[in-house]
Amino acid sequence: MKRALKIGKVFNTKIEIHWTFLLLIAYVAWSTYNAGGNLNEIVLQIAFVLSIFVCVILHELGHVRAAYHFGIPTKKVTLLPIGGVAQIERMPEKPKEELIVAIAGPLVNVAIALILFIVFPITDMYNAAYAENSTSISYTTFPLYLFSANVVLFLFNLIPAFPMDGGRILRSILAMKMSRMKATKIASITGQCFAVIFFVLGLMNNPFFALIAVFIFFGARSENYTVQSQELLNGYEVQDAMMTNYLVLSPEETIDSAIRKMVSGPDIDLLVIEDNKVQGIVTREKLISKSKERNSYEILVRDIMSKNFRVLEEHNKLSDTYLMLQRTKNRLFPVLRNKELAGVINLEKIQHFIMMKAKGFQY
Missing domain, CATH: 3.10.580.10 (CBS-domain)
Structure with a gap:
């Protein structure tokens, strides 16, 4: 389950693609074909998914670069079907530094969206797609959907569900007014509440949300335990x-x-x-x-x-x-x-x- 393909190195950080990512590509190809898509449409759908995940890698590298600025190395970034995971050695304990590291990723998506908006006639593409009542991706509307994907990535990552970026942002803000352990506990409980909501929505609509919910729930629980443990260890050798x-x-x-x-x-x-x-x-x-x-x-x-x-x-x-x-x-x-x-x-x-x-x- 740990096998991954190394595709590069940035800021002394390995970039890897987990083997399960290939299952996502296979699913996209199969679902497009099953819906009556031809070879050209299958290639376009796969290209779009790969483009989104390039944005995800850039998002994670935003975290990596911010952590690197504070002298914190990152071992690797792994691309999974549910997104990217950056193995940052540790999050900064100073609230302002953690806030910068946490928000750096979403800001990369904002930058990508702004570049697409400036370079391409996004508004015209949207009006044309709305007039035709079309939701399919074409070579013409490709930038529009990539723009929309980055906006969604930005908004989704700002959800205050620990250990997502929004949860870390919430903790850093709370830690400016209270202890880091108490801030982590609040952010963790908030994350677990969102996880339950995502899980219910996933069971009713999309299993993908249920999978994300499980990741969030146990991630929030694990982070809370780790921070509480560190607090108990402070002052000891x-x-x-x-x-x-x-x-x-x-x-x-x-x-x-x-x-x-x-x-x-x-x-x-x-x-x-x-x-x-x-x-x-x-x-x-x-x-x-x-x-x-x-x-x-x-x-x-x-x-x-x-x-x-x-x-x-x-x-x-x-x-x-x-x-x-x-x-x-x-x-x-x-x-x-x-x-x-x-x-x-x-x-x-x-x-x-x-x-x-x-x-x-x-x-």
Whole structure:
């Protein structure tokens, strides 16, 4: 489900098309053909859909450029059948900065619409289409419908349904007068209310709206949980949540020995230590995979350990570490104190820390 085709790179951000986007193109072609359209009309419909999604990519790049201005990188922009998703590393916590990042995308659609309005006789096209009572796209009316699509994208994204742009704009405005956590909660509840409305409308008219509703509902819920968790983590460091009791392996151990250690404890991934220095990390999946080979008793830990790991310092902010762990594929991180190994931390441990803080436990 995660497979996507990389089509370019802008502002050090990968632009990808998710494979499910091809299903949308196939559906457009099939529905046009099923409605009696010829090859020329099918090509025109597909071209129109692709043009809209070019505008969607430009919309997302508006967010990316604004975030880049504030020193926040974006890993990638992925094009999906329901729109574009920009994986911005984090949203600015300052309300004014978040407002700029959130509104940058919709303003791109305004700019596109204005360019189309100036370059093409949009008003004449509208009058001609209205007089003919025609809703079909032709080479003549193509700019008119692209203009209309950008206006719709602008208005739709301004709906205050978190985590859409309008919801983020709402949160940033509210955060100017109250705490970010309270502003997020209000924006999240507003987004979930809109999601319910969209879902009902989708069931009655268009399943596409129901799909968007599900995305909005769980997106709003997830954002609210993440912000509340960050608030609970504020003021704490990695050393406050790290584990000091953990299993370690030697590079010269066999994987049979490593598996026995893994089974005897709760650890999923294990550190490989030599001379009190981290040499690598061995994952459960790697151990299980290699244990199935015929010569598994001869394979040493150093032959399968991953040397691609990130080391944290004990005084790193726990809230920043929490966000970083959510974005990375690695699950276990060594923690150093004065360049010596002091402990390890993973996402599960931080989530346990959050749960205990939410229940009032004082660290």
